Amino acid sequence: MTQPLGPVMLDLEGTTVSRAERELLMRPEVGGVILFARNVVDAAQIGELCASLRQVRPDLLLGIDQEGGRVQRLREGVTRLPSMARLGRCYVSDPQRCLHLCQEAGWLLGMEMAACGLDLSFAPVLDVDAGISSVIGDRSFSTDPHAVATMGGAFIDGLHEAGMVAVGKHFPGHGGTAADSHTHEVVDERPLQALRAHDLIPFAELAGRLDGIMPAHVVYPAFDARPAGYSPSWLGLLREELGFRGTIFSDDLSMAAAHTAGDPAARALQALDAGCDMVLVCNDRDAARSVVEACAGRASKRPAKLRYGRARPGLDTLTALSRWRKAHAQLEALVDEPADPAPRG
DSSP states (O other), rough: OOOOBEEEEEOSSSSSSHHHHHHHSSSSSEEEEEOGGGOOSOOOHHHHHHHHHHHTTTTOEEEEEEEEEEEEEESSSSSSOOOHHHHHTTTOOOOHHHHHHHHHHHHHHHHHHHHHTTTEEEOBOOOOOSSTTTGGGGGGSSSSSHHHHHHHHHHHHHHHHHTTTOOOEEESSSSSEEEEEEETBBBOOOOOOHHHTTTTTHHHHTTTTEEEEEEOOOOTTTTTTEEGGOOHHHHHIIIIIIIOOOHHHHHTTSGGGGGGOOOHHHHHHHHHTTSSSBBEESOOOHHHHHHHTTTTTTBTTTGGGOOSSSSSOOHHHHTHHHHHHHHHHHHHHHHOOOOOOOOOO
């Protein structure tokens, strides 16, 4: 029987777990830990860190942002993955090869993260690139929403082959705005019909295959005056219209665009009341403590279902797999290719 997890996912300050962090992680409201670059030396050290976290709490959900391209917290001892835009370059000219590479990228990412002791990576990015968003940009597979859905689906298939869950972001789409929600409040003025015909397509097509979704800290006033992650309307659409049954993670509540809901405790409660199952509170320990206090008595079974359920591969045994060697060589070669100005599909 799946036991519920607390709804708060926290970060760590360094490469080991401090005594104060151990005490905080023992709180039942804490259900997970997300790792950042400051927590990382190399793959072997991450394995040791994850093992130490599981000594504190075996049930913790352990995650990382390891998308590929410029968003790879862990770089030493694992494959350098190309950006999703680089993977998508050949979609128009050679779709079969492109989808194969997307699936292999998902599989390899899943196997390597599992070998490091992690349960999930917050990937894939399903935002559609509109050519104006610096925070999304080459993190997106394509400017074509149907191509994003198709390539994202192949990436999800690869993750699932590896026994790893897939967490799509940033619902209902962050690619159509220039502002960065990490540092600014972000508003997308487009009508709902335009969003349905474009940015929502990957989420609508993949909702039944995703295990988790992270909504954007973006306001779409044509539908709701609140950012999507605080919006019962948006999260209700995700559940009821798109049929999503997995875990909804808030984006980091410390981001500037999340501050519209008030202090950290108010942000967390608004996100949970809107329909999020787990909230991320990063880079602010005082905020994290206040959120933990505010979330007393709350828990959800959905995040607990995301734990890696197979026997974990070893980092040393992965290199003995012919599939890993071939995928590793193909994907690292893409990283080293010169930039191609040709338009993507």
